[in-house]
Amino acid sequence: MASEKVMAFTDTNFDREVLQSEIPVLVDFWATWCAPCKAIAPLVDAVAEEYSGRVKVGKVNVDENPATPGKYGVRGIPTLILFKGGAVVDQVVGAVPKSQLDALITKAL
Numbered sequence: 001m002a003s004e005k006v007m008a009f010t011d012t013n014f015d016r017e018v019l020q021s022e023i024p025v026l027v028d029f030w031a032t033w034c035a036p037c038k039a040i041a042p043l044v045d046a047v048a049e050e051y052s053g054r055v056k057v058g059k060v061n062v063d064e065n066p067a068t069p070g071k072y073g074v075r076g077i078p079t080l081i082l083f084k085g086g087a088v089v090d091q092v093v094g095a096v097p098k099s100q101l102d103a104l105i106t107k108a109l
Contacts, residue, residue, distance in 0.1 A: 003045035007058035011065040017058065019086040024108035025056040026101070029069050029079040032061070036095040037078045043098045044080075047105065055105055084108040 009017055009027060018025045028044050030037035048057035062069045062077060072081060072088070081091040082104050089108050092100060 003048045005048035005052050005057060006045055007056065009058040009060045009065075009068070011067040014060070014065075014068050017056070018083050021056055021083070021086075023054060023056055024082060024084040024089070024105070025058065026105060027081050027083065028057075028059040029062050029072075029074045029077050029081070030059055031063050031077055034077050040078050040080075040095040043101060046098060047101050051105060054109060080104070082108055 006028075007017065018027060026044075026047065028037075028040070030041075044057060044059070047055070051057070060068050062074065069079075074081075076093050078095060079091060079093045080096075080101065082089045090104055092104060
């Protein structure tokens with residue numbers, strides 16, 4: 001994770017960090033072996049920097065934390081899910097352009 005603004009979410013801290021967050025949260029479900037996940041990582045870092053203080057951004061390693069992706073029906077990675085007030089607002093699957101991430105976040109702000 002290149003940006004220190006990108007948090008690491010786990011099965012253990014997900015409820016506290018994501019569902020109970022005061023601000024919207026963008027969660028990137030990924031794995032170390034996933035090439036599209038690596039391709040989108042710089043965009044996730046850029047979003048974390050750009051929306052710092054307004055949106056929390058973090059990643060869930062699906063191999064290390066299988067319960068959380070299972071709970072949200074994550075079948076393909078990367079899957080990015082936007083949460084607000086503990087609920088899913090929207091999601092995208094695959095390595096998408098930053099403009100699509102910006103549009104996703106705009107819905108929650």
